[in-house]
Amino acid sequence: MMKITMAKAAVTVSANGGFGFVAGGFDLSNLAKDLGEAAELVKSQGLPFQDGILPIGVGFQNWGSDLKLALAAITAHPVAAVWFFAPNQLCELLDWTKEIRAATNGRTKVWIQIGTVAEAVEVAKTSKPDVIVVQGADSGGHGLAQRASILTLLPEIADTFSKDGIAIPLIAAGGIVDGRGAAAALSLGASGVALGTRFLASEEAIIAKGYQDEVLRVTDGGVSTVATTVYDTVRAIYGWPQAYIGRGVSNRSYLDAVHGMSESENQELYKEAMKQGDAGWGPEGRMTTYAGTGIGLIHSVQPAGEIVRSVQRETVQVLQKTAAKFAK
Amino acid sequence: MMKITMAKAAVTVSANGGFGFVAGGFDLSNLAKDLGEAAELVKSQGLPFQDGILPIGVGFQNWGSDLKLALAAITAHPVAAVWFFAPNQLCELLDWTKEIRAATNGRTKVWIQIGTVAEAVEVAKTSKPDVIVVQGADSGGHGLAQRASILTLLPEIADTFSKDGIAIPLIAAGGIVDGRGAAAALSLGASGVALGTRFLASEEAIIAKGYQDEVLRVTDGGVSTVATTVYDTVRAIYGWPQAYIGRGVSNRSYLDAVHGMSESENQELYKEAMKQGDAGWGPEGRMTTYAGTGIGLIHSVQPAGEIVRSVQRETVQVLQKTAAKFAK
DSSP states (O other), rough: OSSSSSSHHHHHHHHHTSSEEEEEESTTTTTTHHHHHHHHHHTTOOOOGGGGGGEEEEEEEEGGOOHHHHHHHHSSSSSEEEEEEEEEEHHHHHHHHHHHHHHHHSSSSSEEEEEEEEHHHHHHHTTTTEEEEEEEEOSSEESSSSSOHHHHHHHHHHHHHHTOOOOOOOOESSOOOOOOHHHHHHHTTTTTEEOOGGGBTTOOOOOOOHHHHHHHHOHHHHHEEEEHHHHHHTTTTOOOOOOEEEEEEOOOOOOHHHHHHHHHHHHHHHHHHHHGGGGGOSSTOOOOOOOGGGGGGSOBBOOHHHHHHHHHHHHHHHHHHHHHHTTO | OOOOSSHHHHHHHHHHTTTOEEEEEEEOTHHHHHHHHHHHHHHHTTOOOOOGGGGEEEEEEGGGHHHHHHHHHHHOOOOEEEEEEOSTTTTTHHHHHHHHHHTTTTTEEEEEESSSSHHHHHHHHHTTTEEEEEEEETEEEEEEEOOOOOOHHHHHHHHHHHHHHOOOOEEEEOOOOHHHHHHHHHHHHHEEEOGGGGGBBBBBBOOHHHHHHHHHHHOOOOEEEEEEEHHHHTTTTOOOOTTTEEEEEOOHHHHHHHTTHHHHHHHHHHHHHHHGGGOEEEEEOOOOOOOGGGGOOOOBBBBBHHHHHHHHHHHHHHHHHHHHTOHH
């Protein structure tokens, strides 16, 4: 959602056996242009472009984004899927779902990301998406303050759906960076997995070197990252729905906030840090490194296509090796 | 650790293909008696009792417990394993490890539970336990306030150990209640899994009906449980090392604390609630229901032996079914 994985990353992921999403975020004023760029890439690479539908998706941060702009972009460049996240109220997604489906005659599939069993049931019964993304507590960036990891959240949603006769596929997100995490998620009952933090260290990511270097440097993700609202307030972003916080690497902004620095002083220091470029990141820096707890599993920048292929390959290897331990 | 799984539960788990631990907790004054009871059960059930070693373990909450009492109990009734957790400083476990190993001529294996990569490396290089239990953020009861779930924590420890040439088996704990969670943990690289919350709903648990009923009632574990120090302070327990909090079902004590009730008033109301017996539990109750985020996956009280067998059976089924999806 942070405009780090854009046209090139999304198309590369889809070209390599995954399904890539362009970050729409909340400011959609450039979305039509970004999708136009993706369309050019899809054509120039000779990728499937059936019925004029781009083989990628768009992610929306719904609380701050404008449905009219979304519709204009998607009408001009129909995409195979949209991903909704963090509306002010879940019921707002009814309109988004209905209007986007109408705009492409139902050819755009609707994915909705949720963080609790109650949210999963609510969207399944109201917006009726094609896919539900189950976001667990290990995820980077924004998510619910109160939540479980996918370890318990995903099976509980699967059981509840099964009991209620709901047959919407579940995609696991939050803490998956390699084939081990993906194999775990599939064992928990997921139909697929979504990787976010891992692509911060992809060659196609549009990301400051200071940020990407932090992703490679940081280890022990459970203690080195914090889930907090501080990284919103230092940037004077106040629009997130109450229930959300954001996970990022603990840095000077966070520590100063914890030790009582005023919001306005922290914001001023953040603005100063922005002028330092890549040097504004780091343990004593103030620029935000949103990332999940899996950050310590990432050691190199790779092409996005290679990330997809290696995760898929490793997932199968891990499952076969683990199952083989119990072969008769 | 809460004296809920005692001799009968531990022996039953070991008799059914698992490995059971008696809760030593921090007050060890009854431990010798509890182990004597376990020894009687082991003998009466004709279980293996090789070299006079009980086929069970004992769990210690180290910050509050007395090594001399532990040694006396284990000398009288040698056990196959001890499980250490939450010392004031990890280096205190050096003495515990050395003296307990000496007391049984190394026949007692040492398990140490940790919650971060740094802790895992430290204990591996100092106390050198036989087993490391990796506790993730979904676990019930006490754990580190700052931590990841086993989804990222376990693989990061496995990779770090592999790089450093450390070959200590890892057991995953926190959020595992059934074969799906166990299959996930094994896929992440665990050599085995530990279940805590699941055994609160076992027939052998020594637990108030009010508590056990809550375990069956509560759903959506990520939102219905909270990780907090409130459940220590309402019981006037102040000894936990700073880094720890405890996860339990959100109740009146917690909500009152959040809304500013004084500690002393909350403690008085807790004492009143204790007089209500089982009625002291529940959403408007004040008695603590320590439990992990997997609480919503538990729907019935079962014999501990059946829990062990069904989790083992389901683990293999899940792994084989999931791996089979990728069969050539």
